[in-house]
Amino acid sequence: MFLLLENRVASAPGKVLMTGGYLVLERPNAGIVLSTNARFYSIVKPIYDEVKPDSWAWAWADVKLTSPQMSRETTYKLSLKHLTLQSVSPRNPFVEYAVQYAVAAAYSKLDSPEKDALTKLLLQGLDITILGCNEFYSYRNQIEARGLPLTPESLSSLPPFTSIAFNKEESGGQDSKPEVAKTGLGSSAAMTTAVVASLLHYLGVVNLSSVKDNSEDLDTVHMIAQTAHCIAQGKVGSGFDVSSAVYGSQRYVRFSPDVISSAQNALKAAPLEEVINDILKAKWDHERTKFALPPLMTLLLGEPGTGGSSTPSMVGAVKKWQKSDPQTSIETWRKLSEGNAALEMQLNTLSNLARMSFDVYKDVINNCSTLPSEKWLGVATEPSQADIVKALVGAKDAMFEIRHHMRKMGEAAGIPIEPESQTRLLDSTMNMEGVILAGVPGAGGFDAVFAVTLGDASDKVIKSWSGQNVLALLVREDPNGVLLENNDPRAKEVTSGVSSMQIQ
Template sequence: MEVVASAPGKVLLTGGYLILERPNAGIVLSTKRTFRASTYPAIVVIISMLLRVLRAYHVQFDANSLTNAIATFQWRIMLYWSPQLSRESMYKLSRKHLTLQCVSSSESRNLFVENAIQYTIAAAYATFDKNKKDALDKLLLQGLDITILCCNDFYSYRGFFFEALGLPLAPEALATLPHFTSITFNSEESHGGNCKPEVAETGLDSSAAMTTAVVAALLHYLGVINLSTSSEDQHRLNKNSMDLDIMHMIAQSAHCIAQGKVGSGFDVSFAVYGSQCDVCFSPEVLSAAQAAVKGMPLEEVIRNILNGKWDHERTEFSVPPLMTLLLGEPATGGSSTPSMVGAVKKWQKADPEKSQETWIKLAKANSELEIQLNMLRKLAEEHWDAYKCVNVIDRCSRLKQAKFSRFILCSLPSKCLLPRWSTKPIAWTVVEGVTEPIKEAVVKALLREREGMLEIQNRMRTMGEDAGIPIEPESQTQLLDATMNMEGVLLAGVPGAGGFDAVFAVTLRDSSRNVTNAWSSHNVLALLVREDPQGVCFESGDTRCREILRQFLPSTSSELLISCFCI
């Protein structure tokens, strides 16, 4: 039985830095770009590799005998493959302590995968009765094979693909990359050094998506949860399930231990539940997970985690209809989020009065943007025919910032007070216009959304200057200003903690093509990322995964087989 789970990457639209502290909220959008984890019995792969080697030396051996021999191992075999990174690891699992021991090269270890495996298996033993534990023992005697692949958008392929081949910086060119393209490594590999990937990440949060995908696949494979895998609308059926809550708690704990710290948790939360407005949990809720590091039995740790008071708050969210999320990758390289967060915290301690003032104003601007986006979603749900026919959105999609502003103001009813466009303190004006209620409501929301985003940009930029870090570097400011002046752009900003990683834009109607073309002229690659509000999903077996693994196995069979039979 094969189980395939996928977990999405994310774009943190608002809440950068603030989301680390309760009760501040952040808007997190999940995307169509995912990490995938497939799980099935390792014994199938081990026998396949062994038969391949035996045939190469013309040795006759019965497959059934091989199966019975391997099944007598006292150690459960865990295989982890990441063909894109040319990495593989083999572990043995102690049933008594539920701990993993790596028996292959330590260079290919992945702490996120290791903790996901340990915590998921411990969750099964912690929640099962005796009969189910006996069945679990038999299942684990077959071993576990975990293959991990991710969509190309998680990593930057500018160097070896676009620049090396002289291709235009266009999403159409990016789409020609084969699925799950391998990641190149630096030259140290040829000298026997500890080589590292040459490519940078694009800010979609690979560790959270990968951890969640592995936990989801294993929980389902082991029978701890049973979520829909066939419905076209499985997210709607599963979103309020207790199984998702179990998945969330286990993934958060594994991710926390692998990171070595307790973060806000929004990165794992969106990967499980999908797009949301999120308030983080209290750090104390993961004190049980941290106790595992100090030697507490893992089964006991898991019981404490599952019975803990998880006080995070989440509200479903998605971009309003007729709007499109775009993500662009500048050529300026990535940023270190942990060091930037550390600098902001240091600034908070050094200047508590000013930092608190900035915090409050930024939280207010974040809240205002959330309110207006929700207002548009509500208008679309309750008055769809009127909403989709409102020519304001259609006409604004063909206007630049200055004309967009004038058009909005001229579309308002008489005696309607609304702010003028400015990053300075808000001024108010009385304008003349038409009187249709739905049109008026849409116009107000659009105007206040842009005003809110401009205020967020201003406050984030100021916070970076005060903390001495490039939350919105000058190059990004110039790019955002140019983006906000493009036809059909409603919002633009730097996602998450900011820096050089990426920029986002929210466009109206079908104007996204104009933006991707304009970004290309600014040396910015528009990724294939689009919002998809659903979180973790289960899929049927992916033949592309099997084909990639089939090509990857011949070069790894001998080494792993030696590791396997030496344990």
Template sequence: MAVVVASAPGKVLITGGYLVLERPNAGLVLSTTARFYSIVKPLREEVLPESWAWSWTDVRVTAPQLLRETTYKLSLKNSTLQCNSSRESTNPFVEQAVQYVVAAAKGIFTDKTRKDALDKFLLKGLDITILGSNDFYSYRNQIEARGLPLTPDALAAIPPFSSITFNVEDSNGTTGSKPEVAKTGLGSSAAMTTSVVASLLHYLGVVNLPLSTKSLPEEKSANSDLDLVHIIAQSAHCIAQGKIGSGFDVSAAVYGSQRYIRFSPSVLSYAQVGGMHLPDVITDILQEKWDHEKHKFSLPPLMTLLLGEPGTGGSSTPSMVGSVKQWMKADPEKSQDTWRKLADANSKLEEQLKLLNKFSAEQMEAYKQIICTCSRHVHSKWMVQASNDYQESVVKTLLGARDAFLGIRFHMQEMGKAAGVPIEPESQTRLLDATMDMEGVLLAGVPGAGGFDAVFAIILGEATDAVSKAWSSQGVLPLLVREDPHGVSLEGGDPRASELSSTISSLEIN
């Protein structure tokens, strides 16, 4: 039985919050070790003799972590889904992903042999299982409820792919099982959509995904298969969420860590017209000029991305974005000046990080020595650690990166105050300032659009444990997720293979 498993990573936007919504502003986005997995296999091993006369086939979508199973009928003519289950169990991102992939496959396969092979695959039915790394979800409340410390060890003790449906008391005092989906802001919907699109496109023979064990592809070698995954995933994700976002989360899920400039929203204008025939929509989308820009980027060697969950309340990114846009309309002169300064600071940070990558490539041992030395000191003492011109250049670049990032934080704070939204709330500012004054810390900030949800730090050498302990002592839960520059990939098998499936899929944390 043919089984395809594909995965796609979550993201952290370290620069470009708000600006990345508009071309030609760039954002630096890091892909992470948090991944969504989609497992695709046929519902039936053989095509039933009578099935060739069918105009519909069966689709089953299982989300073990939500204890959900949803069944559909898929129209072979229109590539649309009809739900047979309760609408409460459906996921619009998965639905759009399936519909867009099948429509794309039908549009791309023009010769009869491939069309017949596609129909044969579809007539066997589609069995899709979706799993997300624990990193996408918040387990903070459960850790606190059990009286455990807010440490990475407490998180690591939670079995992989744990249930995110917890027993809670309803208003009548009875206990019921309700989905509680508190997230950590890593772009779960984008990673999930991309993993479903990629696994289905590979399963149906439309693309040939790279293996997860392969190294990063060279930037100049255009990968048309990944480009197709990106277009379909981006389109399905936008339609499912009901708006055309910047798309950096989907791009990171497909290509990995990168410098990103968004696509023109007009490429999806036809897809937004209601009542359009899906195959026609797909044809238009595939013919459009997708003008997003991506350039390979990753953190310099011996630098670690650390994320923390403060637990000080949630933030609504759409409402914050809306408030910033209102401010820009009300005060165009001031807002444009702020955005220009913010864009300059973003560019300066990018330049410094690129230069550090260059230094490491030229003299790795000397680079390693000074980075490890600086990791044991606060930033004000880094320069005195340099023993030669090369090391001085490295330290100057480290300090240049810090200065650029302090500028980014300042302008983001100013924008938040002017727009009346907590982009970097005072509670976060105190934490971030204290973190940036710790030994070995290069940067500390709020990712993406900011708010109360998360903080991040980029840390030199072996200093990560000390920062984790400091955060834990201040009520911030350090997460296990790290940067992984790889994007979407083909996996060797079910990620639950090393665990007892029944334990993983039904575990409840009380």
């Protein structure tokens, strides 16, 4: 049945790739990716209350894209025959492909009577507003300019969806190309997924209000968002960021690149509706298993203030090294894979032990949270406690191994996967009381670092980071993926955030 749903808000989370950096690019290597409470929101509503009489003849739909944080408003014409967008304004390829592919999916999946209703809905125009939580972007400069300390409290004093500053030096003094410092949470994947989800729901292709009971709808969102994101990037990445934006925290093994590369080739010849129909029927062979941090553990992210890194160029350097020194690279990847598997096993063990006897688990975690790791073994006075401590120590040892081999890989490839400044920060963090993990997420470099703490130990880490000029972000693990923000109080925050902003 065709659903006419006005003014819908969908959201998708940012991510932290805890293990699997670089390896996740190749099957069958797995990565553990945590979704976060940092979300991108997409609001969709009609531009016009009713279809203008002459609209049917023209077969063009109006599309308006508003990005209040960048003070941007872009207008498009959507051809209902070719499903292509035309605009003379600055472009956002991620949103453009999201719109085109979501509309094509609607025409592909709906039958004839529903297609008439779909066309009528499109002729009322698509008014799309996108907003990203502050955590996706660096606001260090604004905090320092206000004379505030580098603390989460200072970050939380900023209004929701604070305007993003442009780096004018890199854009020729013009605000035409926004060069913004990001924190590495996967803003393009979260944004693309949110837009696709909100449009597919608005156009009646999926029903996200009962999404937990119907994974087929999420699969549709995933296939369209994954394709749109890859085409917008101009390459077929591993897709872990889109997968976590759709499904939430998980253990992920990538899909075969052929699934989407066939779409890249087909786009040059076949009508878009046919291409998207093939995508929806393709054999998607990615693997995902539910994953979450064990209970009483907190994910922290810290922004060191050295600016982000270019993931594509770092990946390119690693691939070049793999070709030039295959024997060493294969051995390094094998050891990295072993370390990743060991960490995953220990974390799963801890989750299982928590389920078996939560009271014992809680006591051990609380005791270890006040001690450096070399004293954790002394906490165990009986066998049930010893198993928990053994897994905690095992997880920490695995993290040291992973970091060691990531550094070696970076040195061999000539790129700063774990730069010296990050190494010093991470070593001091790992030595603190109640810290089980610390590392550079994903491809590494100068993006935000992560830590995982036990019990109430996070407060001490945040304070220590602040003293080292590291800004602890307001990011925590949130295992949820795509959400329809229907009766959620955040939907009101989003709507009020939009209405309070003026587009220049």
